[in-house]
Amino acid sequence: MRVLVTGANGYIGRTVVAALGAAGHEPVAMVRAIGVEIAGAAEVRLADLLNADSLRRAVCGVDAVCHLAGLTRARDSFAEATQYVRVNVGGTIALLDAMSAVGVGRIVFASTGSIYGSPERQPMSEELPDAPPHPYASSKLAAELVIEAQVGAGELAGVIARISNVAGGVDPDPTRLLPRTLTAAARHNPLSINGDGSAVRDYLHLQDAAAAFVACIEHLPEAGRAVRYNIGSGRGTSVMDVVTAVERVTGHHVPLEHRPPAPEPAMLVMDPSKAAAEIGWSPRHSGIDEIVRDAWAASAAVL
Template identity: 65%
Template sequence: MKVLVTGASGYVGRAVVGALRTAGHEPVAMVRAARAEIDGAAEVREAELLDAEGLRRAVSGVDAVCHLAGLGLARESVADPLPYFRVNTGGTVALLEAMAEEGVLRIVLASTGSIYGSPEVQPMGEWTPDAPPHPYAASKLAAEFAVAAQARTGVLGAVVVRLLNVAGGADPEPTRLIPRVLAAARDGEVLRINGDGGAVRDYLHIADAAAAFAACVERCPEPGVDTRYIIGSGCGTSILDVIAAAERVTGRTVRRIHGPAAPEPGVLIGDPNKAIAELGWRPSHSGIDEIVADTWRALSAR
């Protein structure tokens, strides 16, 4: 299939392009700057999410869309929420309109597990009630509603992918936990930890995330049907577990100090069993040592 990937120049977008190519598809990369080079892309098309004419050109002639473009900083969204609804929600609506005009019948939407908020029952499944804790999550949930509503008119088959914490490789966000821990190991700096280091999260290797998108494209339902998957490892890893993995991988000691605990959930883990059962996919690279080792290789190559 010829598959348009919006946000193809981003961390997950580049990996999705590569996974689609590996799976035998023809990925078309949609980027904001035409000069961007995307490994594995059969073609690069320049378009902005809020440019209706550009979007129509971008989706012309494709069989499916993997929609990953958007804004993704939760804290920023609290301080300045309107751009998140303009881009994440409004941009998705504009894309759906362009797809309808060009007769594109399949979409896979990248969303976020943060929509669930901080549920007491873990792991989180597709049945877990939505409780978006910030404007970023709310804007993605609104985009999900738009995709589902459009699918139910019969003009579209849709899959929503709620991703957990994607990690591994050349992670572009140095403020995230795994890059911070490895930078401390490399530089000998002291790592500051909020609380006792017991907060548990679900880390998903970037390669597993990308493979899930390729599987969703191949199993996208018929027009009139929409479905949703949690894509995570299903495993809980604490901050101290990440530090221990970093010390094993690097052979170095991570010096650390503990500050006051942050107001955050103690445990957030996704249940990927529906995706495993229905997509022919599984998180085969998401052990914490493999994620940390892959990130360490990328960090050491800079």
């Protein structure tokens, strides 16, 4: 299948392109910058979510779209809420319009598990109500609703993949926990954590995330139907578990600086059992030690 990957130059996008190619598909990488090389891409196309003409050219001749492009930093979204709506919602609408114009009727959308908010029920299944806690999650939910509306019109088959915290490889976001902890280990700098570090999250290996998109592409529903899957490890890992794993893998002590506790959920863990049952996907590399080993090896040159 010839698959357009939007956001192909991103952290997850590059790995999705490689995974699609390895699975025998023809990934077409959509990027915003001229001259960007994407390993494994059958073709690279220049386009922007906010440029309708470029989007129509980008989607020509493909069979399906993996839509990963967008703004993703939850903290930034509070100060840039309108921009998050403009890119994540407006860009998705523009992409759907372009797909409709050229007759492309299949999409897999990269969404976020943060849409569930902080439910008491853990792990989080697809049946939980939506409670987006920040503009980023709200923009992703709005984009999901737009896709589902287009599906309801009978023009589209869609898969919504709500992803947990992706980790491993070279993470370009230095504000996330694992990159900060690896930097603290390499440079012997204090790592600031909230409270006692007992907050639990679901960490998903980058390779497992990419494999999930391949599985979604290979199990698209019929036109007029949308399916949502939670894509996570199904494992809870606390902040201190991450610190301990980094010390174990690297052999370096991580000095800690405890800040006052923050008002944050005690536990957020995804239930991926629906994806396992319906599309045959399950995480294979998302144990915290394997994630840390991979990230440490990949980041050694820059740390």
